[in-house]
Amino acid sequence: MYIVSNLTTRTVILSDLRVEIGPKKVIDLEQIADRADIDKSHDLRQALSGKRLAITRHSVIKTKKAEPKIVQPAIDEDKLANMIRKVISEEMKSKPAQPASNIEDTVQKAVSNSVGSLMSELRDRINSFQPNLPVNNEPSINPEKLAEISQKSVEKISQSIETNDAKKGTKVKIVNRRLDDLANELM
Amino acid sequence: MAKGLDIGTMFLVKSEVDAVVDGVSFTAERNVFLKASNSDDTETTLKENNWSYAKYDNDFYILGEDAIKLKNLLTIKTNSSNENIILTKVSELRRPMKDGILNTGEEKLSMAIIQKLIANLIGKAKPGENLCFCAPGDPVDSNLSVVFHKTMLTNFLKSLGYTVECIPESLAIIFSERPVAEDTNEPDGKAPFSGIAFSFGAGMCNVCFAYKKMPLINFSVAKSGDWIDAEAAKVAGIDVSVMTRFKEKNLDLNKIDVSDMKQAALDIFYQNMIEHALSNFARKFSQLENQIESPLEIVVAGGTASVPGFIEKFNSVLSSQTLPFKVKSVRLAENPLYTVANGCLTKALSSEKNSEKKK
Numbered sequence: 001m002y003i004v005s006n007l008t009t010r011t012v013i014l015s016d017l018r019v020e021i022g023p024k025k026v027i028d029l030e031q032i033a034d035r036a037d038i039d040k041s042h043d044l045r046q047a048l049s050g051k052r053l054a055i056t057r058h059s060v061i062k063t064k065k066a067e068p069k070i071v072q073p074a075i076d077e078d079k080l081a082n083m084i085r086k087v088i089s090e091e092m093k094s095k096p097a098q099p100a101s102n103i104e105d106t107v108q109k110a111v112s113n114s115v116g117s118l119m120s121e122l123r124d125r126i127n128s129f130q131p132n133l134p135v136n137n138e139p140s141i142n143p144e145k146l147a148e149i150s151q152k153s154v155e156k157i158s159q160s161i162e163t164n165d166a167k168k169g170t171k172v173k174i175v176n177r178r179l180d181d182l183a184n185e186l187m
Numbered sequence: 188m189a190k191g192l193d194i195g196t197m198f199l200v201k202s203e204v205d206a207v208v209d210g211v212s213f214t215a216e217r218n219v220f221l222k223a224s225n226s227d228d229t230e231t232t233l234k235e236n237n238w239s240y241a242k243y244d245n246d247f248y249i250l251g252e253d254a255i256k257l258k259n260l261l262t263i264k265t266n267s268s269n270e271n272i273i274l275t276k277v278s279e280l281r282r283p284m285k286d287g288i289l290n291t292g293e294e295k296l297s298m299a300i301i302q303k304l305i306a307n308l309i310g311k312a313k314p315g316e317n318l319c320f321c322a323p324g325d326p327v328d329s330n331l332s333v334v335f336h337k338t339m340l341t342n343f344l345k346s347l348g349y350t351v352e353c354i355p356e357s358l359a360i361i362f363s364e365r366p367v368a369e370d371t372n373e374p375d376g377k378a379p380f381s382g383i384a385f386s387f388g389a390g391m392c393n394v395c396f397a398y399k400k401m402p403l404i405n406f407s408v409a410k411s412g413d414w415i416d417a418e419a420a421k422v423a424g425i426d427v428s429v430m431t432r433f434k435e436k437n438l439d440l441n442k443i444d445v446s447d448m449k450q451a452a453l454d455i456f457y458q459n460m461i462e463h464a465l466s467n468f469a470r471k472f473s474q475l476e477n478q479i480e481s482p483l484e485i486v487v488a489g490g491t492a493s494v495p496g497f498i499e500k501f502n503s504v505l506s507s508q509t510l511p512f513k514v515k516s517v518r519l520a521e522n523p524l525y526t527v528a529n530g531c532l533t534k535a536l537s538s539e540k541n542s543e544k545k546k
Contacts, residue, residue, distance in 0.1 A: 046294055147338035150295065154339075155346075157299040162242045164234065169199075169216035169251065169308060174522055176210040178365075179533060185379065186362060186400065186537035187544075 002029040002038050003056040004048075010160070012052050013153040014043040026056060043153075189539045190309055190349075191531030192320040193359070194218075194340060196284045196390030196413060197490060199301075201308050202528035204536070211532060213525045216308055220300055221254035222278045223247040241300060250304060254280060258428050280428060286409055287323040287356075287391035288336035302343050312348030317542070319535035320344065321356040321527055323391050324405040327467055331409075352538060355405045357395035359530025360384035364520050366484035368398070382484040385464060386527060387491035389413050392464045396472065398479070404471045410460045412491035419452035440496030457497075461504040473511040482515035488526035492519065 005026040006012050012021045017033045029038050038044065047053040191202035198215050205212035223229050223240070229247050233240045238257075239250040249257060258280050283301035284290055290297060312318065322337045337353055344351045354362075366382025380400040386393040389412040396404040412434075420430040433449055443454045487501060498519045505517065520526035 143332055143334040144338045147335045147342065150298070150335075151339055151342050154295050154298045154302065154343075157243065157295055158302055160243055161299055161303055163250070163303055163307060164240055169201075169214045171212060171214045172525070173205050173208045173212045174210050174525065175208050176529070179204065179211060179529075179536065182362065182365060182533045183536035183540060185365075186533060187541055 002035065003027070004029060004044075004053045005056050006052065007054055008052050011156070012047055013156060014041060014047065015149045015153045016041050016043050018149070021053065188313060188315075189317040189319070189532060189535035191359075191528045191533070191535055192305070192309060192318060192344075193356075193525075193528040193531060194284070194305070194320055194322075195388050195490075195527075196282065196287055197388070198524075199304055199308055200525060200528040202525065202532040204532070211525075211529060213522075213528055214308060215524070216304055217251040217255055218282065218284055218301065218304065219251065219254050220281050220283070220297075221249045221258055222281070223249055241303060243296060243299075248281075248300060250300070255428060255432075259432055284390060286326075286329070286331060286413075287388065287393075287407060287411075288331060288333055289339055291335065298339070305343070306347060309347070312350075314348075315542075316349055317352070317535045317539045318344055318349035319352050319354060319531040319538065321359050321531055322353050323393050324355050324357070324395070324407040326391065326407045326409055327471075328463075329409050350538075350542075352534065354531065354534055355393065355395055355402055356388070356407075356527055357384040357386045357393040358397060358402050358405065359527045359534070360386055360486055360488045360520060361395060361397045361400070361402075361530070362533045363526045363530035364486045364488075364518075366486050368479075368483055368515070369481040370399075382486060383468070385468075385485065385487045385489075385492070387411055387460070387464075387487065387489035387497075388527075389490060392460065392489075392491075394464060394468050394471075396468075396483070403475060404468070406467070406471060408464055408467055410463045412489075415453060415456040415460060415491065418456050419449065422452040423448045425449070434494065435490075438494045440494055440500045442496070457494075457500055458504060460491075461501055462508070465504060465508055465510075469508065469510050469512075479512060482513035484515045485517045486520055487517065488520035488523040490524055493523045 003026060004021070006021045006024055009023045011023060013019070014021070017029065017037060019027070019029065019032055021027050029044075033041075044053070048055065189204070193200040193202075195218065197218055199218050200216075201214045202211050220241070223233070223246075225246060230242070233247060233249070238253040240253075241248045241250055281297060281300075282290055283297045283304075289301070309318070320340060322333055322340070325333060341351050341353060361380050361382060361384050364382075364384070365379055366384075368378045368381035369376060370378035370381070378399050381398045382396075384393075384395045384397070391407040391409060392411040393407045394404070395402050416427050416431045416434060419434075420427045423430065430449065430453075434453055438450065438453055440454060440457060443450045445451045445454075485505075487498065492498075492501075498517060502517055505514065522529070
């Protein structure tokens with residue numbers, strides 16, 4: 001249940017939940033809208049923070065937050081070592097016997113080649129991973145319909161606004177003898 | 188009897204025929220408000236000073252030009268040594284519109300206030316009165332949609348009794364300024380209402396290419412006056428409303444003093460805004476199915492383009508760009524602040540004449 005009470009003497013409209021709450025009335029919002037929609041309602045939050053509505057009672061629903069799935073591809077050290085050994089032995093076979101100092105270069109080259117291959121393999125593995133993202137099945141709101149609904153609540157507010165009509169803006173008059181001709185040409 | 192209405196991010200402008208001057212009368216109101224403190228003498232103070240205000244639910248909101256004047260008057264820049272002093276802050280200016288459309292991030296009170304400002308400006312319709320207002324084109328550099336904005340305003344204006352139509356903002360410039368292109372298919376070799384229009388407003392820059400009144404390209408970009416003010420204010424380290432005031436009153440793009448941080452910053456961001464608008468237009472133009480060979484007139488309008496030196500700056504950027512069309516000429520609209528409203532009025536009058544003809 002999600003019971004709210006209207007603390008004011010005017011009807012409070014929650015247009016995103018399509019609910020009207022009469023003056024001083026108490027209502028269970030869960031009878032009218034889904035809990036997910038209630039929790040997301042911007043108009044409800046505004047009304048609560050503006051103290052036009054107050055929560056009388058609501059059941060707390062705890063949802064388990066989905067733990068983010070982190071991809072940690074394991075570095076296969078044995079595989080890396082085998083690759084390095086294989087490259088080194090191929091290098092050694094292809095070249096004549098070399099002095100000791102050149103062996104260091106050969107080993108270094110073998111290690112960097114192997115690491116490069118392993119990195120590209122890891123990259124392929126990461127790129128092929130498709131996380132299971134929740135699919136958004138909420139229907140999109142037609143902006144024209146939303147505008148119609150919003151206008152109703154705006155009109156209610158507008159009726160309660162008083163202005164003093166002190167000034168009506170800065171007025172400028174400009175001679176324009178072409179206006180009529182332009183209007184005729186546009187017909 | 189018809190009216191035009193330019194609903195801009197910074198200004199609301201009404202236009203109507205004025206027989207006395209054989210021309211048009213424009214009434215402009217700032218599209219902004221400021222929340223006042225809720226003390227016992229607030230209403231008395233507001234009335235004594237003849238400030239424009241609205242009252243809702245025991246809260247007071249100062250409207251229009253008075254709001255921006257008070258904000259600038261009461262804003263004090265503090266330096267870091269004053270951080271430990273607790274100051275009562277002036278509230279922020281509230282803008283019912285942002286980026287050229289209704290600011291749906293604001294609460295519904297904001298929308299109610301802009302509707303009140305509009306209702307105060309244009310009043311209720313006389314029987315059968317036509318009203319034409321403008322809306323921005325779909326932006327190419329953001330995800331904003333203008334459908335909600337157009338529908339809200341159309342419904343509201345209809346509720347005041349008007350026969351309402353809506354045209355793209357930059358098309359209104361074409362209707363007002365009547366650029367002409369060459370067309371050998373026409374008897375007199377001319378195609379009126381053919382050219383390119385740039386409306387550099389506060390929230391958005393709107394661009395239109397029209398040929399014989401038909402808009403072939405119509406879009407908007409988010410970099411315009413407000414963006415210039417915000418970015419330049421950050422660079423110069425001053426409040427945005429102070430930068431806005433400085434830009435409106437003191438800036439001359441022909442006489443930039445580079446040692447003045449405010450002027451230097453504004454110059455850079457003006458250049459950037461023009462480049463952004465032109466490059467987007469060039470891209471759209473090159474995507475047209477049928478390319479236009481005849482040279483085209485460019486007309487520029489809007490408050491942001493009203494600063495001295497703007498056309499020279501625009502020409503300078505234009506000459507440095509490779510464009511897929513030929514430029515016949517570049518001109519600033521006759522009255523850049525009121526061109527859009529004038530174009531809307533022209534359209535409303537034309538629709539009214541059409542209706543009378545059908546009767």
